[in-house]
Amino acid sequence: METIPSNLAGKVVLVTGAARRLGAGIARYLAARGARVAIHYGSRAAEARDTAAACGGVPVFQADLSRVPEIAGLFARVEAHFGRLDGLVNNAARFTRFDPLKITEADWDYIHDVNLKATFFCCQEAAKRMQAQGGGRIVNISSLGALRPWAEHAHYCASKAGVVMLTRALAKAWAPEISVNSVAPGVIPFEEIGAPDVQDFIRATPARRAGAADEVAEAVAFFLSATTFITGQVVAVDGGLSQR
Numbered sequence: 001m002e003t004i005p006s007n008l009a010g011k012v013v014l015v016t017g018a019a020r021r022l023g024a025g026i027a028r029y030l031a032a033r034g035a036r037v038a039i040h041y042g043s044r045a046a047e048a049r050d051t052a053a054a055c056g057g058v059p060v061f062q063a064d065l066s067r068v069p070e071i072a073g074l075f076a077r078v079e080a081h082f083g084r085l086d087g088l089v090n091n092a093a094r095f096t097r098f099d100p101l102k103i104t105e106a107d108w109d110y111i112h113d114v115n116l117k118a119t120f121f122c123c124q125e126a127a128k129r130m131q132a133q134g135g136g137r138i139v140n141i142s143s144l145g146a147l148r149p150w151a152e153h154a155h156y157c158a159s160k161a162g163v164v165m166l167t168r169a170l171a172k173a174w175a176p177e178i179s180v181n182s183v184a185p186g187v188i189p190f191e192e193i194g195a196p197d198v199q200d201f202i203r204a205t206p207a208r209r210a211g212a213a214d215e216v217a218e219a220v221a222f223f224l225s226a227t228t229f230i231t232g233q234v235v236a237v238d239g240g241l242s243q244r
């Protein structure tokens with residue numbers, strides 16, 4: 001793995017949901033810039049090991065983030081391995097589609113347990129350690145769906161809008177030592193785009209294309225290495241779609 005000079009060199013950064021897709025792309029991008037990445041995964045152990053190998057042989061950590069005690073265990077294991085934590089990227093999330101008239105309590109909890117509740121408790125575990133060591137940086141991956149309403153994803157949009165407000169409130173709570181910012185991806189496909197609604201999104205995007213994992217990772221890396229004076233901010237990486 002070739003290393004690109006960056007002020008992320010040597011920083012310990014935990015990326016949740018990093019076995020594949022966007023989380024893996026973020027982890028590889030950070031590792032290529034010298035960060036010591038911790039790969040978290042939920043169920044995809046083999047893919048997590050592949051991503052870890054692509055990041056230069058970094059460690060992997062399993063935890064079901066829908067269970068708060070497992071979140072505490074995850075951070076304890078990362079701390080035991082690295083002895084510190086400079087950055088956290090809350091990337092893990094769930095995504096489902098439902099007619100809001102048909103959504104059940106279980107459907108609602110399924111999304112919120114990971115997208116909002118786990119994000120909060122990961123922030124809390126990280127902040128305890130970052131405060132003790134004098135500072136750190138947290139980046140929460142939200143979504144264009146936090147900024148724009150999607151009718152059949154009302155529950156997902158609500159969870160991600162919650163992530164944005166959590167980001168702003170925690171930025172206020174933990175300044176000046178810890179910055180808390182959010183990156184809101186637009187359409188970032190990882191397989192062939194078949195779904196008509198995704199094609200409609202891409203047609204409506206001012207950039208006239210979908211985004212790539214590296215483009216989201218670039219914004220994440222910025223927040224992880226920027227001054228903590230930049231905090232509580234949300235950057236959409238969406239080719240301008242949120243401006244329409």
Ligand SMILES: NC(=O)c1ccc[n+]([C@@H]2O[C@H](COP(=O)([O-])OP(=O)(O)OC[C@H]3O[C@@H](n4cnc5c(N)ncnc54)[C@H](OP(=O)(O)O)[C@@H]3O)[C@@H](O)[C@H]2O)c1
Pocket residue numbers: 016017018019020021022023041042043044045063064065066090091092093094095114141142143144145184185186187188189
């Ligand atoms: N892709 C897009 O176009 C897009 C657009 C807007 C926002 N986003 C946001 O960007 C982030 C990544 O997107 P993505 O499409 O790459 O996501 P994804 O593949 O749907 O999910 C990322 C990872 O989250 C992990 N995860 C889910 N529930 C978990 C749990 N209970 N415990 C532990 N891990 C859990 C999964 O890990 P395992 O596979 O190991 O189980 C999964 O690989 C998400 O926050 C998403 O909302 C993506």
